[in-house]
Amino acid sequence: MLTLQRKQHLLEILERDGQIVAKSLSERLGLSEDTIRRDLRQLAKEGLLQRVHGGALPASPAAAPFVERQRISSEAKPAIGRAAAAMIQPGQVVFIDGGTTAVQLARQLPQTLRATVVTHSPSIAIELVAHPHIEVVMIGGRLFKHSIVGVGAAAIEAIGQIRADLYFMGVCSLHPEAGISTGDYEEACVKRALCHAALKTVVLASPEKLDTASPYQIVPLTQIGEIVVNTGVAEALIAPYRKMGIAVTLA
Template identity: 75%
Template sequence: MLTRHRKELLLARLRQDGQIVAKSLSEELGLSEDTIRRDLRDLASEGLLQRVHGGALPASPALGNFAERQQISGDAKPAIARAAAAMIAPGQVVFIDGGTTAVQLARALPQDLQCTVVTHSPSVAVELAGHPLMEVILIGGRLFKHSIVTMGPSALEAIAQIRTDIYFMGVCSLHPDSGISTGDFDEAGVKRAISNMAQRTVVLASPEKLDTASPYQIAPLSQVSAIVVTRDAPEALLARYRTMGIDVVKA
């Protein structure tokens, strides 16, 4: 079988099954595992899938820059934001992540909501500047331009001093096996630190992020209390999250 044909077959199988197990596929096709793994490495380098131990998972389309991500799931993100906003009770201390869905969440918060919002996203902080009853704490540090958030030692030090009721996390990928993940090593560490300081971690999951993987794991799904998805998200995708004890909130 020609290399091109093998790769087309691998991508077709990934679309069909949602994952590739190298050992099983090599036995089915009568090819060596080394050949399958080499093809998977090539496809991963082209951004067409994400390598994981033993095979591959779909790559998240949410790995593009901030401007590109604003064009993805444009209708879904405001709906997810409204559902997430309804989860905040007066008087709570909440952490709102960076990213395009997080900005929509900030826009969805009522003007008369009295709470404290902590964020390392300048974009989120600016959205909340006009809320008269809301205390806004902006974490400083080096600006990570991909997600328009601050990172680095000073950001981590500040995060470690604030316990929050809810952390609304934005991710590139969410998968029952590989957990929650993103495309930058340092960003994964910052998100993990924020989650560790929160009583509840709620993942904002627009449709393209479900059942995909990105290079750097933030945490296993046991760290997640709830995910907010669109109303039309397929039940077949959501069932495994429910069986893991995660609340699934449909927007």
């Protein structure tokens, strides 16, 4: 089998099975593990999958630029935003992450809600400029242009001075084995700090992010309180989280 044919076959297996285990696949195809791993490394460099220990998982479409991500799951994200907005109680202090799903959450906050939103996302702050009763606290730092959020030591230091009731986390990838991950190291550090500074973390997971992986883990799934997903998501994709004791809200 030629290299190009072999790599295409690997992608077909990944799409069908949702993962590749290098050892078992090498035995099934009669190829060396080194050959399989080399192909996986090359495919990962091309952004076609995400390498993990022992094999590979699908790469997240959330690696695309912000403007392009706005067109992905455009019907699911407002529904997720509405469900998340309904969780906020009057008087609470809430962290809202950056990202396209989080923008939908900000848009769904009722005009009568009195609360404080802390965010490192200029996009979220702008959405709430006209809200009559929400106090907005901005976290600064270096602008990570891909997600339009502040990152770096200054952001993490500021987050450490706040205690929030809820953190609505946007993610690139969510997988029952690989956990919660994103594509940038500094962004992962900021999300981790936000999670540690909140009493409860709620993950906003639009359909394209489920069962995918990105390079940098944020926190273990044990630190997550709830996941909000679209009501059309297959039960098989969310059953592992329920089994772990994580609440799942269908939007």
